[in-house]
Amino acid sequence: MKPASANMLCQNCRETYWTLIRQLGHVQLPALRSIMLRQASIGTTEHAPGRGNAPLPINTRAQDLIADSEAWLAEQAGKIRAAYAGYAWRKAWYAIISNRHTILNMSTAADDYANLQRIVRRNEQALTPEEAMVIIGSCPKCGHQATSTPQAETWACPDCKWQGGVQAVKAERDNKLWQLEYTGKPIEVARYLAKMDIHCTSSQIRQWLTRGKLHATPTKHKGEYVFNLGEITAMLDCHN
Template identity: 70%
Template structure:
């Protein structure tokens, strides 16, 4: 018995590249997803044929938008380069294929790809690529504030279940749980003035779901010692850290 080179769990059967059965399955599904879903979607966005989320209002005056989405273009280039590299490992001539033919070549050679000596490293590289693609393909209203980049202080956003996040400013990749933990600590320094409904909406931006009724109950029961009333009816100065901590206790 040996350890999988990707997930580092004990694998009953060792393949040439030391990937366990689960990782081999996930790796192959990721390859299929890249060519079948992500790249076609990104190309549509790049050419402005599709839009993620709510369409933006375009003013009648001002600068015309770029004819292509350059961020999507960068993601496409990275994805296509990965496909070309893998196809070239099957046969050198395949490296010159366009992305779709390269993907078909890979899909047609499952055994070869999964048993490459570099499969563990290739899988890790593909994970990074697909995570960035997924973030670009996720509607903005489904993203939450994960925290801030430890290196450049840029805001980091992602899906609630994200395991890692890449900073759009410095392009460093971080573990999402650690970023969230640091964010929760900083929430104690964040205050918002408004109604329980306003506080609930603000928490939702951080991926924390709580109803305005529950916040009102906490106020009535004296569980929010940091919340101070204002001169306006039903409005308080809330401490987001206290609300987040109270939510953890309530779960």
């Protein structure tokens, strides 16, 4: 166990910590629970009881996330008062919310905060539709593709567990964009870049093409080019 001083949170972390606690009980757990219940009730209407033994298509991922989230709440509540550890999640969450000072000054606060960050990030990812996820780059340690929610600040590799800031991963990716080509129409390259959280419009790209600002090579298909992604982002940097 670390000395208590190593577990002190700075003002910034204390505020983020508190926001995450509120988010967990106020937004994420209710949302995850409704996903799970919805799936369960779809299951019961589709499979009449007694007819075959098709398992209920309960979203096991949502179930795991709920279990982890509730375990975290129970642990914290139990640290406020041992009896609180047995509370149902909502009561545990209320106990935490009404003991702000105790929670923020807990000798284990830094570790609790780190654990909560991981939990909230995983929940957020599960609650974000696939098409809203952005490719921020790849893991600096193992090369695994790094996808996250657009608002994430840190990223953890699901493969090798490497952790770091999203900005650093993105910067690394952007350095390599000059080595990347994309073949397609302006609208397609714009959509592809949007997946990386780089935003430009197809009309912007068409304009740069007309003005000779992009050195994209036309292919034999009408309206299609081989684009250099570094060149497009460099144009964006000097126009935004």
